[in-house]
Amino acid sequence: MSKRIVITGFGVKVPNGENNEELLHHLISGEYKFSLRNEITPNREDLLIGEIVKGLGELEGRDYRALPRIAKLAISTTSEALEMADLDLEDNGTSTGIFMGTTMGGTTPLEEMVRISSADHFRDMPVYCCGLVHYHSLAASVSSFFHLKGITKTVTTGCTAGVEAVEDAMMYLQNGKINTAIVGAADSSNNKVTVFGFGKIRALPFNQQTEYAGSPFSKRSKGFLLSEGAASLILETEEHALARKATIYGYIDAVVTNNDTESINGHDRTGSSMKQAVSRVLGQRIPDYYNSQAMGYAANDSIEELVSRDLFGHGVPLTSIKGLIGHPFSASGLAQIIASLLGFQHQFVPRTIRTDQWGFEHLPLITENLLKPSAKVLITSHGYGGNNAAVYLTKS
Missing domain, CATH: 3.40.47.10 (Thiolase/Chalcone synthase)
Known part of the structure; x- marks a missing residue:
């Protein structure tokens, strides 16, 4: 019989939901706020986008300047998920795997690195530039931050990457290689290269007001509402969760x-x-x-x-x-x-x-x-x- 996989913690940081409590409030109230930007569009058109506006605390300090924004977002949501799960990682060692997904990776810092290199400003290139743009910096940063030496993988399959990270984690959990998995996803690509690319295929609602921009199931919408965000789940085998008397929030x-x-x-x-x-x-x-x-x-x-x-x-x-x-x-x-x-x-x-x-x-x-x-x-x-x-x- 296949092992059942449970969720014992979760964390989120998305527009109008920068933690679980805030997302709950906005899901029920329907209140929302997005940003209007025109400096990243082809012809200075207005574009409504979703942004994380409350900051990331100590992760924005000098000690973490080598981490890409997607990694900081994922660390933040993983911290919330771990607290909710009441999970002691020191007791779990290499029995915890990390599985992270991303669609666009470090395209925002890549834009800056390309600008510096195109101008031949070698001295301005940060020594940690490669880590800022490398896709696997996402999972590797989470592993480093929480001092976990076990399985660490980054999935990059497009917008499904977060769900496919769950799928990968489940296979490791069910075959007994690990008993706990930190699973997450993060993207932060509110930048010119993303806007130009998706704008080229008419997937973004340029010059469309709040009412219909990115409006689900409405043919008045002229495209999706680009946003940034991260989310994390703590997955465990049911046996492991019950043994430590963890609260199970879903399967x-x-x-x-x-x-x-x-x-x-x-x-x-x-x-x-x-x-x-x-x-x-x-x-x-x-x-x-x-x-x-x-x-x-x-x-x-x-x-x-x-x-x-x-x-x-x-x-x-x-x-x-x-x-x-x-x-x-x-x-x-x-x-x-x-x-x-x-x-x-x-x-x-x-x-x-x-x-x-x-x-x-x-x-x-x-x-x-x-x-x-x-x-x-x-x-x-x-x-x-x-x-x-x-x-x-x-x-x-």
């Missing part, structure tokens, strides 16, 4: 991932591979609701609509938290998991905000607070390059 019942093989520059708009992943993760089960990756980008939202129609006949309520947090790339799937875990804890279903549902009126979209318990949730994630991921999350 990762199953994760299924695949690739639609369509193109490195997009994904299959028929949604067939996403539907296959969802079918496999569900088996014959029906979730209480469906926490989707819909984010106001037509290519994504239309696939989520097809999953709802073809697998559930629009009979299962669905929601998206992207109207609240924007799209923080790899962290988005884990943020969806955390939103649902908070729902388990506090007996509510996260709702979709900032949408008029125009063009998707037929969907059973949750747009009002549902103050009722839930126990089983489908979570979807898909990304540039064709990877798809589905998670079945249960309360017990």
Whole structure:
């Protein structure tokens, strides 16, 4: 029998949710605030983006200047998750693995390093420049900060990377190589190269006001709302968690991932591979609701609509938290998991905000607070390059 994998702690840092308590408040209240930027757009267009605004405390000090921002975000969310799990890492040694995901890696510091090198300013290049831009600095920084010498891996598969880090961790946990895993994801790419790149494929809502920019399940939205963020989970085998009398907040019942093989520059708009992943993760089960990756980008939202129609006949309520947090790339799937875990804890279903549902009126979209318990949730994630991921999350 396969070992059951439990969640004993979690931490989050996303726009309108810079810790668990704040995310809970904003999920229920629907209050939000984003930033308007024009210095990173091609023609000084206004662009609404999501930012972490409260700072990172001591991690912003000189002692940590060699760490990229994504690493600092991940350390912050991992600290919150570890405190919640009441886990003593010194007692766990190499039995704890670290699995981190990122989509864009260190593109923001890379921009600066390219500027310095292009100007031939060798003396201005920091001696730690390579670590600022290296993708694996994400997991390696978490390992170093918490003094863990065990398995340390960084997954870079696009926006599904956070969920795929969960999948990797589960395999190590289930085969007995480790009994505890720190799993997380972080991205911080509110920069010119990202904006120019996604702007080129018309995926960003230039000059669109707050009401519809990045509005899930609305055909008035002209693209997703770019944001930064991180999220972390503490995963353990159920046996290990029970032995140390840990509080269990939920179970990762199953994760299924695949690739639609369509193109490195997009994904299959028929949604067939996403539907296959969802079918496999569900088996014959029906979730209480469906926490989707819909984010106001037509290519994504239309696939989520097809999953709802073809697998559930629009009979299962669905929601998206992207109207609240924007799209923080790899962290988005884990943020969806955390939103649902908070729902388990506090007996509510996260709702979709900032949408008029125009063009998707037929969907059973949750747009009002549902103050009722839930126990089983489908979570979807898909990304540039064709990877798809589905998670079945249960309360017990």
